[in-house]
Amino acid sequence: MSTATVTPPEVPQSIPLTLKRPRLPRWAPILVGVGALAFGLLLGLSLAWNVPGILVAAALFYVVALPAWSLVVENRRAAVDRLMTSLVWLAFVVALVPLTSLIWTVIDRGAPQINSTFLTYSMFRTSLDQPTGIYHALIGTLLITVFAALIAVPIGIFAAIYLIEYGKGNRLAGGITFLVDVMTGIPSIVAGLFAFSLWILLFGPSARAGLGGSIALALLMIPIVVRSTEEMLRLVPDDLREASYALGVPKWRTIVKVVLPTALGGIVTGVPLAIARVVGETAPLLLIAGLTTRTNFNVFSDRMTTLPVLIFTQNANPGIPPAGGGMAPGVATAWGGAFVLIVIVMVLNLAARVIGRIFAPKTGH
Amino acid sequence: MAKSIDVSDLNIYYGDFLAVEGVNMTIPARSVTALIGPSGCGKSTFLRSLNRMHEVLPGAHVDGKVLIDGQSLYDPSVDPVEVRRMVGMVFQRPNPFPTMSIYENVLAGMRLNHQKIKKAAADDIVERALKAANLWKEVSDRLGKPGMGLSGGQQQRLCIARAIAVQPQVLLMDEPCSALDPISTSAIEDLIHELKTDYTIVIVTHNMQQAARVSEDTAFFNIAGAGKPGKLIEMNSTKKIFSVPDEPATEAYISGRFG
Numbered sequence: 040m041s042t043a044t045v046t047p048p049e050v051p052q053s054i055p056l057t058l059k060r061p062r063l064p065r066w067a068p069i070l071v072g073v074g075a076l077a078f079g080l081l082l083g084l085s086l087a088w089n090v091p092g093i094l095v096a097a098a099l100f101y102v103v104a105l106p107a108w109s110l111v112v113e114n115r116r117a118a119v120d121r122l123m124t125s126l127v128w129l130a131f132v133v134a135l136v137p138l139t140s141l142i143w144t145v146i147d148r149g150a151p152q153i154n155s156t157f158l159t160y161s162m163f164r165t166s167l168d169q170p171t172g173i174y175h176a177l178i179g180t181l182l183i184t185v186f187a188a189l190i191a192v193p194i195g196i197f198a199a200i201y202l203i204e205y206g207k208g209n210r211l212a213g214g215i216t217f218l219v220d221v222m223t224g225i226p227s228i229v230a231g232l233f234a235f236s237l238w239i240l241l242f243g244p245s246a247r248a249g250l251g252g253s254i255a256l257a258l259l260m261i262p263i264v265v266r267s268t269e270e271m272l273r274l275v276p277d278d279l280r281e282a283s284y285a286l287g288v289p290k291w292r293t294i295v296k297v298v299l300p301t302a303l304g305g306i307v308t309g310v311p312l313a314i315a316r317v318v319g320e321t322a323p324l325l326l327i328a329g330l331t332t333r334t335n336f337n338v339f340s341d342r343m344t345t346l347p348v349l350i351f352t353q354n355a356n357p358g359i360p361p362a363g364g365g366m367a368p369g370v371a372t373a374w375g376g377a378f379v380l381i382v383i384v385m386v387l388n389l390a391a392r393v394i395g396r397i398f399a400p401k402t403g404h
Numbered sequence: 405m406a407k408s409i410d411v412s413d414l415n416i417y418y419g420d421f422l423a424v425e426g427v428n429m430t431i432p433a434r435s436v437t438a439l440i441g442p443s444g445c446g447k448s449t450f451l452r453s454l455n456r457m458h459e460v461l462p463g464a465h466v467d468g469k470v471l472i473d474g475q476s477l478y479d480p481s482v483d484p485v486e487v488r489r490m491v492g493m494v495f496q497r498p499n500p501f502p503t504m505s506i507y508e509n510v511l512a513g514m515r516l517n518h519q520k521i522k523k524a525a526a527d528d529i530v531e532r533a534l535k536a537a538n539l540w541k542e543v544s545d546r547l548g549k550p551g552m553g554l555s556g557g558q559q560q561r562l563c564i565a566r567a568i569a570v571q572p573q574v575l576l577m578d579e580p581c582s583a584l585d586p587i588s589t590s591a592i593e594d595l596i597h598e599l600k601t602d603y604t605i606v607i608v609t610h611n612m613q614q615a616a617r618v619s620e621d622t623a624f625f626n627i628a629g630a631g632k633p634g635k636l637i638e639m640n641s642t643k644k645i646f647s648v649p650d651e652p653a654t655e656a657y658i659s660g661r662f663g
Contacts, residue, residue: 208462278499282563284460286513286570287489296516300503400502400552 061112068105075101098129142381149378152371158379162332162344171368173376175334176349180383182338183249183328183345184318187256192310194257195264202265203272204294222262230258231323238327247329249338252345255323260313267309271302301400308395315387319380321347346383350376407473407490407573407604408433409454414468415633416446416453418461423449425633427468429623436596436605438615438642441625442657446634447608448496450625451576454606455491456484472574489517492572496579498559500551500566507547509562510534513570529569537565538595557588564595568603575599577607581614593618612658616646624654 064070079097082088088096102125110118160172198215206212234255238246275298283293299306329342330352350373357369366374409431416424424446431437439447452458453466456477470477477487500509510530514521521529530547534540539561543554551562560580567575577596581589596605596618609615615622623639638651649655 276499278495278497279501281457281460281493282495282499282501282566283512283516285455285457285488285493285495286516286566287485287487288513288516289485292516292518297501297503301501303503400550 060114062117063109063112067108071101071105071108075104101125102129145374145377145381148366148371148374149376149381152375153378157372157375161334162349163334164332171372173346173349173372173379175332176344176346176376177379178334178336179249179328179343180318180345180347180380182336183252183256183324183343184314186250186253186338187260187317188310188314190253190257191260191264191313195261195313196268196306198261199265199268199272200294200299202269204290204298219262219265222258223266225259227255227259227320228322228326231255231326233258234323235327247327247342248340249328249335249343252324252328252343253338255327256317256320259317259320259323263313263316264309267312268302268306271305271309272298274305275301304395304398304400307398308391311387311391311394315384315391318383318387319347321351324348325351346376346380349373350380409574409604409606410469410471411454412469412471414450414453414466414470416449416458416466417464418449419463422633424453424625425635427636429636429639431604431606432621433604434600434602435620436600436607436618438619438622439606439608439625440610440612440615440622440657441634441637442627443610444630444634445625445627447625448578449634451578451606451608452493454574454576455493456487457493459484489513489570490572491574491576492567492570493576494560494564494567494578494580497583498556498563500554500559500562502550502552504551505548506543506551506554506562509551510565510569512566533565533569534562536568536595536599537561538591538598539565555588557584557591560584560588560592561595564592568599572603574604574606577605579608579610582610589614612646616642622646624649624651624657626653626657 075097078100079093079095082096083093102122105125106118106122109121156170157172158177159174160170161175162171162173163175164171198219202212202215206215234251237254238248238251242248279297279301280293283297284290288296324345325348328345328348330348331342331344335341335343353369353373353376355369357367357373360367365371411427411429411431414424414427415422416427427450439451441447449458454470454477458464458466466478468478472490476482500506501512504512507530508515510533511521511526514526514529531540531544534543539558542558543549543562551559554562560583564575564580581592584592593614596607599605600620607615607618619642621639622642622645624637624645625634626637627634638645638649638654640650644650645654646658649658
């Protein structure tokens with residue numbers, strides 16, 4: 040028996056609760072950013088690197104330096120947080136680089152081409168000194184896309200209504216959903232070949248018309264319209280459908296008067312986005328709508344040029360550059376056409392936002 | 405115009421699953437009948453079978469008889485849409501139509517069914533329904549505003565106004581106060597008291613005090629265990645159920661010993 044030393048029962052000491060920890064100052068990321076740029080410049084200039092090299096060096100310095108500083112001053116968790124935040128920002132910036140560069144280049148080279156002649160004359164001319172423009176392609180793009188939308192939007196919306204309101208859980212609906220998913224991925228040239236073969240089977244081997252192009256584009260649009268409409272209809276709460284049924288409203292009328300108006304904002308937002316997706320398609324239109332230098336207002340017969348096809352062909356056959364230097368006339372036209380096309384897509388996207396806001400259900404605030 | 409409801413040997417299914425078994429009850433006209441019981445015992449399912457809302461879900465079906473004023477609801481020649489015009493329903497969560505104003509929400513039952521109503525008659529219906537739902541004073545100056553802008557309690561009363569604007573024979577209420585605060589609840593209970601002079605009301609509630617306050621008769625549903633069908637245990641006058649129920653299970657539930 041050893042002498043047991045009786046230790047007095049320990050009074051449970053309350054652990055001092057400190058909320059304060061050393062933190063990096065608020066301006067730390069900016070400071071490190073400036074430091075990183077300085078580092079990149081120093082290294083880059085001394086080793087004669089170009090601008091991208093300097094920027095990459097600066098980014099690497101930033102991603103290493105800020106977490107390191109944080110690890111020294113703060114703690115591990117904060118350092119990991121700084122590291123991840125830096126990486127996310129870096130990824131964002133990297134994603135923006137090609138986008139801004141593309142838009143900048145198109146604006147830089149395309150915008151100067153735009154003038155009233157460029158927008159109101161076609162490529163058709165009888166002597167070399169007459170002015171040319173993209174009017175015929177602009178009209179072609181607008182008409183073909185409008186007809187494509189006229190075909191695809193009703194089919195897409197009705198298909199989505201079937202899938203959500205009638206076909207829930209049945210096998211046909213499952214099959215359609217699967218095929219729609221597959222269709223979102225079909226290459227545009229395949230859609231073009233389908234429309235092309237349909238067209239020549241119907242109207243003979245030499246038939247060309249804008250409407251054939253519309254069919255090809257509609258094939259590409261339908262899955263997008265179905266998808267976006269489906270998502271919007273799914274968002275309409277079942278409560279509303281039941282409220283309507285409980286008032287003795289038949290199903291079809293519930294869909295027309297309650298479900299569709301509630302989802303309208305989203306549905307009409309999806310349409311311009313689907314159009315924006317197909318307005319730049321080249322391959323199917325090259326096949327089936329063909330190429331012409333004249334303005335054709337009739338989608339039902341004869342060839343029709345669209346902007347993407349014009350850009351492609353002008354670029355392929357640029358002509359002779361002017362004697363004093365500068366862009367070949369075809370290249371200039373292609374840049375101008377690309378600029379107009381991008382403006383159209385941007386306008387469609389903005390329109391989608393505005394339309395979505397106008398049709399969204401009002402909350403009364 | 406209120407009608408009584410006779411239910412005999414009603415079995416309610418979700419696909420192959422028997423959810424409610426062998427219900428026999430008579431719901432008297434112009435009175436309030438409360439359905440109580442633990443969650444999942446089939447009260448709401450039973451309620452939804454009274455206006456054929458049950459079959460809206462895929463695979464859901466019913467056998468047995470439900471007679472309203474002697475007419476069988478589940479007769480093959482009966483149009484469920486007609487049934488729902490006669491038997492209105494108020495849901496657990498307020499669900500005004502978000503695209504419509506307060507005025508249009510009240511008229512939704514007519515407008516959605518494409519009934520032509522003159523402006524004066526429409527104004528009249530809206531005023532009468534909103535007054536009956538105790539909402540007129542609060543919204544009479546903003547009838548054109550969206551129904552979604554109202555508070556939860558007001559939205560629920562708007563839904564009641566919408567349900568009674570079509571003048572149904574029977575009004576089903578599926579936990580109408582469960583999402584509301586005590587003040588709105590009390591407003592709706594007062595409303596139920598007023599409405600029972602004109603309508604047959606069936607209300608599902610989890611709130612025993614509420615059942616005791618508003619109803620003449622109470623039906624207690626119970627379930628033997630998960631996966632088993634719910635059954636009607638006892639239906640009696642509310643006074644009797646809450647003082648001397650016939651079944652020991654009812655007493656156990658009401659006194660809070662289980663469920």
